[in-house]
Amino acid sequence: MSVCYKLFVYFKEHKYYGKQKLSGKGEWMMEKATVVVIGGGATGVGILRDLAMRGVDVLLVEKCDLVNGASSRYHGLLHSGGRYAVKDQEAARECIIENQILRKIGKSCVEATGGMFVRLDIDDPDYEPQWVKGCADSGIKAEPITLEQAFRLEPLLSKHVVSAYLVPDAAIDGFRMSWQNVESAKRYGGRFKTYREVVDVLQQNGEIQGVTVRNTITGEIEEIACDILVNAAGGWAGKVAALAGLEVGVQPDKGTLLAFNQRITSHVVNRLHKSSDGDIFVPHGSITILGTSSMSIPDPEDTSTSREEVENLLSIGEKTFENLRDYRMLRAFAGSRPLYMPPGGASGRGASRGFAIVDHGKDDGLKGMMTIVGGKFTTYRLMAEKISNQICEKLNVKEPCRTAEEPLVPEVAENDKKEARKYFPAYGTDLAATRLGPERFSRVVEDLKSHPEKRELVCECENVTLAEVEEIAKELSSFQINDIRRRTRIGMGTCQANFCALRSAAVFAKCGRDKGAKDSLGQMKQFLQGRWKGIRPVLVGRTLREIEMTRALYELSFHVDGGKKA
Amino acid sequence: MSETMNALQKKAEAMLTADHCLSCTSCMSSCPVMEASKEYRGPKLVGPAHNRMRFSQEDVEESLDFCSNCKSCDRACPSGVEVSTLNMLHRAEYYRTHPHSQRDDMLAHGERMAKRVRMLPFGATFANLGMKIGKCFGIFGSMGIAGERDMPAYASSSFLSMFKGISQKPSEKKVVFYPGCFINENDPEVGVAFVKVMQKNGYEVLVDEKFNCCGSPLVVTGYLDEALEHAHNNVARILEWKKKGIPVVACCTSCSLMLKKEYGELFDEEEMKEAATNVYDAFEFLAMLEEEGKLNTEFKSLSQSLLYHVPCHLKSQGFGTPAARILGKIPGVKVELADAGCCGMSGNYGFKQDKYEISMKIGEELFGRIKTANADKVISDCGTCRLQIQHGGHVEPCHPIEILEKAY
Numbered sequence: 002m003s004v005c006y007k008l009f010v011y012f013k014e015h016k017y018y019g020k021q022k023l024s025g026k027g028e029w030m031m032e033k034a035t036v037v038v039i040g041g042g043a044t045g046v047g048i049l050r051d052l053a054m055r056g057v058d059v060l061l062v063e064k065c066d067l068v069n070g071a072s073s074r075y076h077g078l079l080h081s082g083g084r085y086a087v088k089d090q091e092a093a094r095e096c097i098i099e100n101q102i103l104r105k106i107g108k109s110c111v112e113a114t115g116g117m118f119v120r121l122d123i124d125d126p127d128y129e130p131q132w133v134k135g136c137a138d139s140g141i142k143a144e145p146i147t148l149e150q151a152f153r154l155e156p157l158l159s160k161h162v163v164s165a166y167l168v169p170d171a172a173i174d175g176f177r178m179s180w181q182n183v184e185s186a187k188r189y190g191g192r193f194k195t196y197r198e199v200v201d202v203l204q205q206n207g208e209i210q211g212v213t214v215r216n217t218i219t220g221e222i223e224e225i226a227c228d229i230l231v232n233a234a235g236g237w238a239g240k241v242a243a244l245a246g247l248e249v250g251v252q253p254d255k256g257t258l259l260a261f262n263q264r265i266t267s268h269v270v271n272r273l274h275k276s277s278d279g280d281i282f283v284p285h286g287s288i289t290i291l292g293t294s295s296m297s298i299p300d301p302e303d304t305s306t307s308r309e310e311v312e313n314l315l316s317i318g319e320k321t322f323e324n325l326r327d328y329r330m331l332r333a334f335a336g337s338r339p340l341y342m343p344p345g346g347a348s349g350r351g352a353s354r355g356f357a358i359v360d361h362g363k364d365d366g367l368k369g370m371m372t373i374v375g376g377k378f379t380t381y382r383l384m385a386e387k388i389s390n391q392i393c394e395k396l397n398v399k400e401p402c403r404t405a406e407e408p409l410v411p412e413v414a415e416n417d418k419k420e421a422r423k424y425f426p427a428y429g430t431d432l433a434a435t436r437l438g439p440e441r442f443s444r445v446v447e448d449l450k451s452h453p454e455k456r457e458l459v460c461e462c463e464n465v466t467l468a469e470v471e472e473i474a475k476e477l478s479s480f481q482i483n484d485i486r487r488r489t490r491i492g493m494g495t496c497q498a499n500f501c502a503l504r505s506a507a508v509f510a511k512c513g514r515d516k517g518a519k520d521s522l523g524q525m526k527q528f529l530q531g532r533w534k535g536i537r538p539v540l541v542g543r544t545l546r547e548i549e550m551t552r553a554l555y556e557l558s559f560h561v562d563g564g565k566k567a
Numbered sequence: 568m569s570e571t572m573n574a575l576q577k578k579a580e581a582m583l584t585a586d587h588c589l590s591c592t593s594c595m596s597s598c599p600v601m602e603a604s605k606e607y608r609g610p611k612l613v614g615p616a617h618n619r620m621r622f623s624q625e626d627v628e629e630s631l632d633f634c635s636n637c638k639s640c641d642r643a644c645p646s647g648v649e650v651s652t653l654n655m656l657h658r659a660e661y662y663r664t665h666p667h668s669q670r671d672d673m674l675a676h677g678e679r680m681a682k683r684v685r686m687l688p689f690g691a692t693f694a695n696l697g698m699k700i701g702k703c704f705g706i707f708g709s710m711g712i713a714g715e716r717d718m719p720a721y722a723s724s725s726f727l728s729m730f731k732g733i734s735q736k737p738s739e740k741k742v743v744f745y746p747g748c749f750i751n752e753n754d755p756e757v758g759v760a761f762v763k764v765m766q767k768n769g770y771e772v773l774v775d776e777k778f779n780c781c782g783s784p785l786v787v788t789g790y791l792d793e794a795l796e797h798a799h800n801n802v803a804r805i806l807e808w809k810k811k812g813i814p815v816v817a818c819c820t821s822c823s824l825m826l827k828k829e830y831g832e833l834f835d836e837e838e839m840k841e842a843a844t845n846v847y848d849a850f851e852f853l854a855m856l857e858e859e860g861k862l863n864t865e866f867k868s869l870s871q872s873l874l875y876h877v878p879c880h881l882k883s884q885g886f887g888t889p890a891a892r893i894l895g896k897i898p899g900v901k902v903e904l905a906d907a908g909c910c911g912m913s914g915n916y917g918f919k920q921d922k923y924e925i926s927m928k929i930g931e932e933l934f935g936r937i938k939t940a941n942a943d944k945v946i947s948d949c950g951t952c953r954l955q956i957q958h959g960g961h962v963e964p965c966h967p968i969e970i971l972e973k974a975y
């Protein structure tokens with residue numbers, strides 16, 4: 002019965018709810034794109050932008066919201082390449098080149114903090130000259146500074162630092178970067194669909210026909226036809242390949258990170274030793290991220306973190322910043338690096354951080370399908386350029402890649418920001434401008450101007466106004482409060498949604514376009530659960546006090562569980 | 568962010584406590600300024616919340632100007648965030664790049680002005696006359712000082728000069744009295760009463776003319792560098808006395824709070840914390856004597872009902888209200904706590920024209936209490952609280968030490 006029922010549902014949905022249109026001849030016509038990209042991570046959005054800019058008809062599908070995998074569950078570090086200067090100079094060279102490009106094209110998502118490499122007295126002194134040489138050979142400017150300078154720039158550094166260098170590391174916001182790539186692609190006709198999971202790869206006579214996707218919110222099924230299918234699913238690339246009956250070796254390698262409530266550092270601070278766990282601090286907006294670890298896991302969906310992992314990171318991190326434990330942890334989070342495993346390759350930190358492009362037409366006889374896997378966030382643009390070059394060759398498109406020259410999004414003009422300051426809360430204008438971009442920013446400013454009540458903050462910790470939350474809540478791509486969170490930073494500060502969960506649920510119910518937005522209680526609970534997931538492993542000290550207040554508010558005062566026994 | 572701020576951010580104790588904020592909003596619900604004015608965005612936002620966001624751009628939180636440094640937020644905070652001190656640090660940072668008004672200069676530098684006045688023959692008389700005339704002609708108003716208020720008049724002679732005329736019974740047990748600007752210049756009788764009380768308890772009182780203003784008026788108007796100079800001088804003096812085993816005692820609660828607590832919160836130097844252990848408020852010191860059974864309790868009967876307004880800056884020192892207990896031991900004396908929150912004056916805050924209305928609104932509850940309590944005398948340890956009580960409560964208050972002195 003169940004098979005019959007599924008078939009019934011499948012056809013029913015195709016007919017009544019699918020996105021297909023009736024063509025003039027009376028045939029069902031499916032949605033079509035020349036290229037379909039699977040995966041809304043850094044690589045996927047990079048390809049979407051690159052191809053769209055070259056005039057290719059391209060559509061991206063992502064099973065969750067954008068950058069839900071490794072591309073946001075990471076340090077937020079735009080590598081200078083210093084990290085790879087000894088072990089992998091090719092990667093180091095790629096990093097410094099891409100670092101310079103992203104600083105130029107991504108002014109609204111890159112914060113040019115600069116980086117510092119510090120060697121502690123416990124670190125191998127022989128590594129330092131190797132590293133200095135490695136940087137020089139890779140074209141990375143590593144400027145030695147005195148300890149006095151180092152402590153002035155980073156007053157909290159451990160007094161066990163014995164040498165320090167400045168490098169051009171920077172911080173990059175993965176959420177903003179991805180959305181800005183999508184915004185850029187949209188200007189050139191690129192399309193994207195989030196919450197669409199690929200459930201089948203359609204092929205005929207060894208040629209790609211398209212994909213079947215399932216709307217993960219409504220369960221609707223639809224088919225999208227394409228000539229070329231790009232598997233950029235990161236940790237899930239093996240699963241997508243399997244749908245096409247192919248094999249791609251991807252080893253999810255989990256990295257756990259800790260977010261602290263303050264900017265403990267002003268620079269990215271790296272330990273000057275052989276790359277290891279917990280040795281990089283990144284000042285990421287209002288917070289600091291410490292990480293990471295490296296652990297092979299079977300399932301990329303596993304983003305769990307444990308108290309042991311947190312303890313491990315703290316005990317390493319406090320070597321660089323001795324008073325680290327005095328600082329409030331906000332949460333722990335984890336993501337999986339999709340390490341490409343060519344047959345017989347190394348794993349974990351030994352595995353290459355390089356990337357691979359597989360043309361399944363050549364290798365497996367499935368024409369039109371390609372996989373891109375591995376690599377680093379910092380080099381996402383280069384990866385996108387390389388595979389787009391191959392795609393364009395197949396499509397006979399002659400347009401060259403322009404992603405390195407054109408800014409991702411236009412910047413909000415200085416004058417407009419200055420003018421807007423009187424409507425924004427203090428310290429709120431510039432960040433809102435980089436999050437929103439010129440068009441949305443001017444709409445939000447107009448709203449703040451004409452409705453002074455919308456200057457109220459929905460999120461007091463991250464300084465987000467009601468007008469901005471409404472603007473993003475109205476977007477067609479906002480299906481959950483979490484989608485609004487990733488674009489505005491609501492709920493990502495000190496109180497971890499304690500105060501804004503309630504408020505944002507109300508805003509979303511009022512402004513959200515998706516009918517699911519009306520389920521305020523469900524939305525709010527889902528939002529809070531997401532926050533609590535990251536808080537559980539750091540439930541000590543003040544974080545514990547914070548969560549007790551949250552529990553008192555939501556479970557006692559608001560009675561959100563309706564009195565059900567656990 | 569400037570480099571000084573960067574260093575401050577990483578170093579000042581108050582900055583570190585900002586990280587302890589749970590966003591619980593207790594501070595907002597107990598802030599008297601927020602209750603009186605919608606213009607102040609409140610301690611949590613202006614203090615710890617904005618502190619996290621300062622990295623993003625050079626900006627000014629206009630409403631920071633509304634914080635009166637009454638420290639109600641610090642007392643309400645269950646996590647030990649030094650919210651008001653954070654605000655004072657940020658205010659100082661603001662004035663590193665913005666000019667001070669003439670008014671702030673005047674309100675912050677009472678000590679400097681008083682020194683000039685005292686150098687002239689009959690300086691105090693002329694200065695008082697000048698202030699009356701100035702008020703009549705609206706000169707203060709045009710400077711931004713609340714024209715409704717009288718500036719505190721200079722006493723005909725300062726405490727330090729009166730002290731020279733007091734003959735004391737010498738004793739092995741000694742304390743150094745820290746008068747502070749207000750008692751020294753405007754209300755020397757409080758100091759004289761203190762000396763008499765200490766004599767009755769077998770102590771000889773010393774003064775140290777090398778002390779200067781504690782710096783409280785400088786801190787609240789954003790002259791932090793000057794305040795640091797004062798702190799260094801005063802802390803060195805206190806430590807000098809500590810070496811000799813002689814404690815420093817103050818009758819002004821804002822002075823004692825600054826010497827004991829705020830120096831450390833603002834500047835975070837080890838010596839400041841060490842000096843703090845040698846400073847006492849007058850009644851805190853007397854309570855210690857009482858605990859050891861050494862307080863002279865041979866009181867005369869006074870037959871007086873007292874209404875006690877406990878200053879915010881006394882509450883912030885966390886030693887309870889020993890004045891109420893000790894005065895309660897005097898036969899015939901009944902002490903009632905006003906329990907009416909902040910008086911609204913907060914040092915020089917209530918003197919600012921643009922804050923006058925807020926100041927009076929905050930004081931309403933206390934004024935009402937004074938009216939209904941109908942006590943024989945209103946008492947308060949803080950000089951500027953007494954000015955507010957006089958102005959808004961229309962009574963002549965005194966320092967609790969003056970009552971105690973009468974009982975011996």
